Amino acid sequence: MKFFIILFLIGSNVLLYGQQISGTVFDKNSETPIEFVNIGIVGKNIGTVSDQNGNYTLQISPEYHNDTLLFSYIGYHSYYVGVSDFINLNSRNAYLEPKKIELAEVIVRPRPYRVEERTLGVTTRNIRLEGCLRDSINGMELGLLIKNDNRIFLKEINLNVSECTYDSVFYRINIYKARSDLQFENILTNPVYVNFSRKEVNDKIIIDLRQIYIELIGDFLVTFEAVKYLGNGFLCFSACLDHETYVRRASQGTWETAPLGMSISVLVDVEIKEN
Numbered sequence: 001m002k003f004f005i006i007l008f009l010i011g012s013n014v015l016l017y018g019q020q021i022s023g024t025v026f027d028k029n030s031e032t033p034i035e036f037v038n039i040g041i042v043g044k045n046i047g048t049v050s051d052q053n054g055n056y057t058l059q060i061s062p063e064y065h066n067d068t069l070l071f072s073y074i075g076y077h078s079y080y081v082g083v084s085d086f087i088n089l090n091s092r093n094a095y096l097e098p099k100k101i102e103l104a105e106v107i108v109r110p111r112p113y114r115v116e117e118r119t120l121g122v123t124t125r126n127i128r129l130e131g132c133l134r135d136s137i138n139g140m141e142l143g144l145l146i147k148n149d150n151r152i153f154l155k156e157i158n159l160n161v162s163e164c165t166y167d168s169v170f171y172r173i174n175i176y177k178a179r180s181d182l183q184f185e186n187i188l189t190n191p192v193y194v195n196f197s198r199k200e201v202n203d204k205i206i207i208d209l210r211q212i213y214i215e216l217i218g219d220f221l222v223t224f225e226a227v228k229y230l231g232n233g234f235l236c237f238s239a240c241l242d243h244e245t246y247v248r249r250a251s252q253g254t255w256e257t258a259p260l261g262m263s264i265s266v267l268v269d270v271e272i273k274e275n
Contacts, residue, residue, distance in 0.1 A: 022057045023092030025050045025071060034096060036172060036191070036227040037073045038139060040252030041083065047251030049138035049227045060087070070252045074191045075099055101189060112274045117155075121146045121222070121265035124240045125160050125203065131245065131260050132163075133226075134234040139251030143223025144243065144264040145178065152268040154214040157207040157222055160263035164201045165233040170194070171224040173207055178219040182246075182255040187214070194224075221246055222264055238263035 025037040033054025040047020041064050050056040060083060069086050071079040076096040086092065121144055133142065157173060173192040176184035194207050223246065239245075243261025248254070 019061075019087060020057060020059050021087060021092050022055070023094060024054045025056065025073075025094045025096060026054060027076075028095040028097045031095075034073055034076070037071055037094075037096070038251035039069070039071050039094075040139065040250055042068045042070050042080075042252050043254050045250045045253035047139045047253060049251055052228075071096060072252070074186060074188050075101075099189075113271045114274055115269045116272050117267065118152075118270050119265050119267055120148060120152075122240055122243055122261050122263045123158075123160070123265045124263050125162075125238045126240065126263075129239050129241070129260075130162050130236045131239040131262060132234045132236040137250070138226055138229065139248075139253075141174065141223040141225040141246075141248040142262060143174070143221050143246050144262050145219060145221050145246055146264075146266060147219050148216065149218075151215065151217050151271040154209050154212075154216060154266055154268055156209060156267035158265045158267070159205045159207075159224070160238040160265075161201050161203060161205055161235065162238050163234075163236040164198050166198060166230045166235060167233075168195070168197045169230060169235060170228045172227045174221075174223045174225055175214065175216075176221040176223070177216070178221060182257075184221050184255065187216070187220075188212075193227075222266060223248075 025034045026032065027034055035050060035052045035054060037050040037054070038047065039050060039056050039058060041060070044064060044067060046060065046064060048056055048058050065084040065087070067083050069081050069083050071094045073096060076098055079094055079096055171194050173194055175187055177187050179185055192207070192212070194205065196205060240261045240263065244257040245260055245262045247256045247258055
């Protein structure tokens with residue numbers, strides 16, 4: 001039986017001319033390198049991710065010299081700088097300042113609510129319809145927008161995998177609150193990564209988030225972001241036609257949608273108001 005397979009062939013942004021800039025991203029306070037920092041031109045789909053030692057290389061053509069370069073990482077203040085200004089610096093290193101996390105006051109009071117466990121998103125394991133990530137580049141993200149009208153507490157993220165040819169897979173998980181059409185805000189305060197080998201793939205990949213307190217109200221986007229080069233190969237997942245996959249092709253780029261929904265679901269506790 002022939003499968004109906006749709007490939008997300010998201011290749012790198014190859015520039016035939018331009019200037020290559022390289023540097024290292026550091027923690028401003030400790031001066032230690034920061035791994036997997038998103039680096040790119042805002043809204044232009046030209047970007048990359050720093051490696052495990054904080055090093056990066058980015059090719060920029062002259063047409064982008066009047067645009068803005070953005071360095072961002074969960075738990076740090078973002079660094080914006082004009083492309084031409086940054087190119088003219090003697091050093092292309094960047095220093096990010098950690099955010100101060102202020103704990104909100106906790107008030108305990110009785111509420112007329114009960115908690116109910118639910119699964120939201122796409123749970124299909126359709127073997128006839130697949131989507132595949134092939135030769136993905138650092139900074140590329142794919143995910144699913146999950147509709148939600150309640151106050152929920154996130155417990156697990158599940159990805160239904162149909163085939164994996166990579167020896168090992170390493171992705172960053174991002175959770176964004178939907179602000180408006182194709183506009184999202186990352187709500188995590190610390191990065192979350194998922195790492196598994198081909199031998200460990202058994203239909204479903206489960207990311208346990210119970211140790212991280214994540215409370216959400218409203219629609220949210222769950223994505224898998226490539227932050228390491230995985231080599232040649234592909235990762236395939238079950239899909240459906242009644243949802244869309246949200247795609248960002250490079251760090252700091254724009255969001256798009258593809259007419260095929262990744263089989264991503266979340267296990268949550270939902271607050272249900274008692275009558």
